[in-house]
Amino acid sequence: MSPDIVLFAVVIVAATALFGWSCFRRFRLITLGRDEDRFDKIGERLKNTLVYAFGQRRVLRRPFGINHVVLYWSFLILFLANAEFVLHGLFPAYVSLSRLPTGLYYTLAFIFDLASLLALLAVLVALSRRLFLPPPHIEARSRDSFVILSLVAVLMIAFFGVHASEIAQGTEAAARFMPVSALVAAAFMSGAPLDSLVGAAGFFWWLHALVLLGFLNYLPYSKHLHILTAIPNCYFRRLDNVKTQSREEFTAGNTYGVERVEQFTWKDLFDSYSCTECGRCSDACPATFTGKPLDPRLVVHDIKANLLKNGSQIKNKTDRVLPLIGGGQVGSVSEEVIWECTTCGACVEECPVFIEQYPRIIDMRRHLVEMQARFPDDLSTLFENMEQRSNPWGMAPAERTKWTADMSIRPFEAGKTEYLFFIGCAGALSARSRETTRSIARILDAAGISWGILGRDELCCGDSVRRLGNEFVFDRMAEENIKLFTEKGITRMITQCPHCFSSFHDDYRQYGLELEVVHHTELISRLLKESRLKLNHTVDLGNVVFHDSCYLGRYHQIYEAPREIVASVTGRAPIEMERHHSRSFCCGGGGGHMWMEEHVGKLINVARIEQALEKDPATICVSCPYCMTMLEDGLKDKNADDKVRVLDVAEIVARAL
Amino acid sequence: MLVVACIKQVPDTTQVKIDPDTGTLIREGVPFILNPFDVHALEESLRLKDKYGLRATVISMGPPNTEVTLRKALARGADQTVLLSDRAFGGADTLATSMVLASAIRRLSQAEEVALVICGQQTIDGDTAQVGPGIATRLGYAQLTLVDCIEYVDLPARKVKVRRKLRGRHEVIEAPLPALITVTREINRLRYPTVPMRLMAEEAAITLWDNQKMGLDEATIGLKGSATQVRRIFSPERARGEILGDGANEPEKAAQLLLGKLIEKDLLYL
Structure with missing residues (x-):
C-alpha cells in the first residue's frame, strides 16, 4: 500500500515542523532555570535509566503498573514499526520491511502485530479502569487521559485495518505471521470486493498516518509530554537519596530560596515536565491523605503551569502574569500548602520517574522565611x-x-x-x-x-x-x-x-x-x-x-x-x-x-x-x-x-x- | 522626626546562679541576650516607623559587645543606632543610667525632633522599672508606663493616645508629645529579620558615643553618680512551702501527691 507520496510528504513535513516548533517552545523554557550539574557519572546514570526507565522498576511497585509496562514496551517496539511506516510512505521503493531478509521480516511482522494487540488491550484496560472502577486519583478521568487513550486505541485499530485489508487482498507476504491482522481480515473482510479492500487499506493508512502525527503534536501540550521527558528524567535523577538541601551562600546582594519559577534549577523544571499526574505521590502524602490542601502532584503541576504562563515574560524580563507563591489559581502555590509538608519523603520515594517534589517546597519556604520573614506564628x-x-x-x-x-x-x-x-x-x-x-x-x-x-x-x-x-x-x-x-x-x-x-x-x-x-x-x-x-x-x-x-x-x-x-x-x-x-x-x-x-x-x-x-x-x-x-x-x-x-x-x- | 527605642543587653538571668559563698552573680559562661521587654520596645518603634514615617533610632548603654545586640536591631529595620559606651558609665544604677540615656536623647533631638521614646517596662536583671520613668523625668517628657497598645500618634497635633495595662483594668490616656512610653510584652508580636537585612546589619557602622563626646559630669554618671550602693546579693530564703515530687520526671506521681495534699488540707471545692 503506497499513498500519494507528495501529499504525504507535505503532511509529514508540516507535522514534524509543528512538533519541532512545539518542542522548541517547551524545552527552551527549561533553559531559563538555574544551573545544576547532573552530567556526571555517565555509567551509573545509564544503568539507572535501564533499570528505572526501560525496566520500569518503580512503575511495577504498584500491581496496575504492569499495564503501563505492557503499553510502554509495545510503544518502544512500535516505534520501529512507525518509523518504517513513515519512511516507507515517503520512499516506498527504498524502505520496506519486505526488503529485509525473509526470516527477519516475518519475525518483525509477528512482533509488531502482537505488540499492537498488547497496546490495544492495555489501552482498553486503562480506559475501563478509568470508566468502571473508582478513580485511582482525582485526575484519572481527565479529558487529557481519554484523548490520549482514544488516540492510541484508534492508532492500533488503524494498524490492524491497514494490514488486514492487505492480507485480504493477498498482497501481504507475512500474512501467516500476523495472526491478529489475519483474524481481523478473516472476520471483517473476507469476500469483500477488491475495490473496497483497496479503499479500506487507503482509509486505514491515512487514518494511521494522521492519528500518529496528531498524537505526536498533541504530546507537547499534554501531560503525555512525559513520553518525551520521563526517560531523560530517570537519567538525570539524583543518584543519592534525596535527604538534604543544597547550601546557600550568604553574601550581600544574593537572594535566597525560590520566589520566581526560573529560580528553580533546570532539572526542577524538567521534573515538572515529566509528571504524568499518576497520583502516586498524592496517595503517599500524609498531608493529602488527611485532607489538607497540599498535594505534591499539584505542586509539581503548578510549577509547570507557572513556567508555561510566565515563559515569555521571563525571557523578555517583563512583569509576571502569575506569581509562583500565593496567586490563588493553578500555576501558583499557596503559602498554606508550602507550610503543610512534613518532609517525610514519601512523594519522592514513590515517583516512578524520580521527580523531587518536597525539596521544591523547602526552596519556597526559604524564600518566605529568608526574604519575606513570613511564616506561621507558631x-x-x-x-x-x-x-x-x-x-x-x-x-x-x-x-x-x-x-x-x-x-x-x-x-x-x-x-x-x-x-x-x-x-x-x-x-x-x-x-x-x-x-x-x-x-x-x-x-x-x-x-x-x-x-x-x-x-x-x-x-x-x-x-x-x-x-x-x-x-x-x-x-x-x-x-x-x-x-x-x-x-x-x-x-x-x-x-x-x-x-x-x-x-x-x-x-x-x-x-x-x-x-x-x-x-x-x-x-x-x-x-x-x-x-x-x-x-x-x-x-x-x-x-x-x-x-x-x-x-x-x-x-x-x-x-x-x-x-x-x-x-x-x-x-x-x-x-x-x-x-x-x-x-x-x-x-x-x-x-x-x-x-x-x-x-x-x-x-x-x-x-x-x-x-x-x-x-x-x-x-x-x-x-x-x-x-x-x-x-x-x-x-x-x-x-x-x-x-x-x-x-x-x-x-x-x-x-x- | 525620631522615635527612640532604648534597649539593654542583659545576662540571661534564667541561667544565672548566685555563688552561695560570696553572694555574687556567677556570670561566667552566661550568655547575653536582648532584654525580653526591650525587644517589644524595639518592635513598637519599628511599627511606628512603618505607620507614621518616624525614623527609628535605637540607643543602648553598655559595654562594647552591646554592638551585637544593636546589629540585631538594625537587622529588624532600625534606621540608626547609637552605642553609649565608656568606662565612666560603668557600674551605674537606674539614676545614673537614666542620666546618660536622657542626655543622649537630648543630643539626638538637637539634630532631629524626637516624637517618642520607647522603653521596655523593666529589665530582667534589675527588675526595677525605673529607668524609663527616670529618662522621662530628666527630659521633662510625658511618661506613659505599662502601655499595651498605642492607639494613635497624631503628629500634627503633637498628641499620643495609649492604653495602659493596670492590675485588673485598663486605662486609656492621651498625652502631648514628646512622650516616653514603657511597654509590656503583650503590646506586639515580634517581626523576624530577613537575611538581606541581617547581612546589611552585620556590615553597618554603629555610632559610638563615649563620654568624651557626651561631656557629662563624671560625678553624675557611672558608679559615682549612682544613688544606690549594693551591700549584699543573696538568694531569698524560702519562707514557706515545699517542693512536691519530681514534676519534670514523674509528672503523674507529682500530680497525685499534690492532689493528695490539697484534699488533705481541704482546699479543693468539688
Whole structure:
C-alpha cells in the first residue's frame, strides 16, 4: 500500500515542523532555570535509566503498573514499526520491511502485530479502569487521559485495518505471521470486493498516518509530554537519596530560596515536565491523605503551569502574569500548602520517574522565611529559641544534663572516650524522651562501649530550622557545631534522634564534616549480632507494632535494624501496619511540624495511630523522639493510652538487660 | 522626626546562679541576650516607623559587645543606632543610667525632633522599672508606663493616645508629645529579620558615643553618680512551702501527691 507520496510528504513535513516548533517552545523554557550539574557519572546514570526507565522498576511497585509496562514496551517496539511506516510512505521503493531478509521480516511482522494487540488491550484496560472502577486519583478521568487513550486505541485499530485489508487482498507476504491482522481480515473482510479492500487499506493508512502525527503534536501540550521527558528524567535523577538541601551562600546582594519559577534549577523544571499526574505521590502524602490542601502532584503541576504562563515574560524580563507563591489559581502555590509538608519523603520515594517534589517546597519556604520573614506564628518562638538557646523550647543549657541525675555519666574526652553520645534536644530536654536516653546509656554500658557526652555544651543540630527553610540560622548553627566537634576532637558519634543522625550524616557533610555517625538502633543491632550485648531474657510486650521513622527509613534505608532488635527481645518479629518500610506513613512531626499546629483536616498523628490500632497492638515501637511524642499524643486523642503504650526500641532492649 | 527605642543587653538571668559563698552573680559562661521587654520596645518603634514615617533610632548603654545586640536591631529595620559606651558609665544604677540615656536623647533631638521614646517596662536583671520613668523625668517628657497598645500618634497635633495595662483594668490616656512610653510584652508580636537585612546589619557602622563626646559630669554618671550602693546579693530564703515530687520526671506521681495534699488540707471545692 503506497499513498500519494507528495501529499504525504507535505503532511509529514508540516507535522514534524509543528512538533519541532512545539518542542522548541517547551524545552527552551527549561533553559531559563538555574544551573545544576547532573552530567556526571555517565555509567551509573545509564544503568539507572535501564533499570528505572526501560525496566520500569518503580512503575511495577504498584500491581496496575504492569499495564503501563505492557503499553510502554509495545510503544518502544512500535516505534520501529512507525518509523518504517513513515519512511516507507515517503520512499516506498527504498524502505520496506519486505526488503529485509525473509526470516527477519516475518519475525518483525509477528512482533509488531502482537505488540499492537498488547497496546490495544492495555489501552482498553486503562480506559475501563478509568470508566468502571473508582478513580485511582482525582485526575484519572481527565479529558487529557481519554484523548490520549482514544488516540492510541484508534492508532492500533488503524494498524490492524491497514494490514488486514492487505492480507485480504493477498498482497501481504507475512500474512501467516500476523495472526491478529489475519483474524481481523478473516472476520471483517473476507469476500469483500477488491475495490473496497483497496479503499479500506487507503482509509486505514491515512487514518494511521494522521492519528500518529496528531498524537505526536498533541504530546507537547499534554501531560503525555512525559513520553518525551520521563526517560531523560530517570537519567538525570539524583543518584543519592534525596535527604538534604543544597547550601546557600550568604553574601550581600544574593537572594535566597525560590520566589520566581526560573529560580528553580533546570532539572526542577524538567521534573515538572515529566509528571504524568499518576497520583502516586498524592496517595503517599500524609498531608493529602488527611485532607489538607497540599498535594505534591499539584505542586509539581503548578510549577509547570507557572513556567508555561510566565515563559515569555521571563525571557523578555517583563512583569509576571502569575506569581509562583500565593496567586490563588493553578500555576501558583499557596503559602498554606508550602507550610503543610512534613518532609517525610514519601512523594519522592514513590515517583516512578524520580521527580523531587518536597525539596521544591523547602526552596519556597526559604524564600518566605529568608526574604519575606513570613511564616506561621507558631514558628516565631521556635526560631528565637533556636537562635538564642540552641534548642526548640528555649530551655537553659544546664537542663541538658538533668537526665543523668542518678547515673554516673562521663563527659566526652578525646582519647579517653571513643564515642560521643549526642543526646539531642528531645533526648535531653523532653521528660518522655529522657527515658529513651537513659535506656541507651544503660545499653551502651552493658555492651562495654566507651562513650561520653557534651552535657550542657551540646547544641541543637538545626534539622528543624533547615527543613523549615531558615537556612541562615541553620548555617550559623552548623558552623558552631562543627567548631565544637573539632575542638573536642569528635570523630565517632551515636545519636538517639534520626533527625540529628540525618543532619550530621548528610547536611553537615556539605560543610566538610566527616563524622562516623550511627543511630542507636543500628548500633544496638550490631552489638546484638556481635554478641557484645547480651540479653538476659525475652520480654513479653504483647502485640508489638513497628512504626518506621521517615528519616531513618526512607532517608537512610534503615528498616531492618530496629525490626531485628524487636524480634530478638520479644522472640517474634514485630507486626507491620498496612503502610510500612518505604511506604511508611509519617507521624506528623518532621519538617518542623513538631513545632506547628495542624489547622486543616485530620491530624496526621491521629491518622497514623488509627492505622496502628487496626493491628490491635499492646505496644507501638518507635525509634525517634518525634514519633514518640506524636504517637503518644495520637493515643491520647483516641483515648487508647491506657491500653497501648509507645516505647522506643532502646527502651524495649533495656527491659531485657 | 525620631522615635527612640532604648534597649539593654542583659545576662540571661534564667541561667544565672548566685555563688552561695560570696553572694555574687556567677556570670561566667552566661550568655547575653536582648532584654525580653526591650525587644517589644524595639518592635513598637519599628511599627511606628512603618505607620507614621518616624525614623527609628535605637540607643543602648553598655559595654562594647552591646554592638551585637544593636546589629540585631538594625537587622529588624532600625534606621540608626547609637552605642553609649565608656568606662565612666560603668557600674551605674537606674539614676545614673537614666542620666546618660536622657542626655543622649537630648543630643539626638538637637539634630532631629524626637516624637517618642520607647522603653521596655523593666529589665530582667534589675527588675526595677525605673529607668524609663527616670529618662522621662530628666527630659521633662510625658511618661506613659505599662502601655499595651498605642492607639494613635497624631503628629500634627503633637498628641499620643495609649492604653495602659493596670492590675485588673485598663486605662486609656492621651498625652502631648514628646512622650516616653514603657511597654509590656503583650503590646506586639515580634517581626523576624530577613537575611538581606541581617547581612546589611552585620556590615553597618554603629555610632559610638563615649563620654568624651557626651561631656557629662563624671560625678553624675557611672558608679559615682549612682544613688544606690549594693551591700549584699543573696538568694531569698524560702519562707514557706515545699517542693512536691519530681514534676519534670514523674509528672503523674507529682500530680497525685499534690492532689493528695490539697484534699488533705481541704482546699479543693468539688
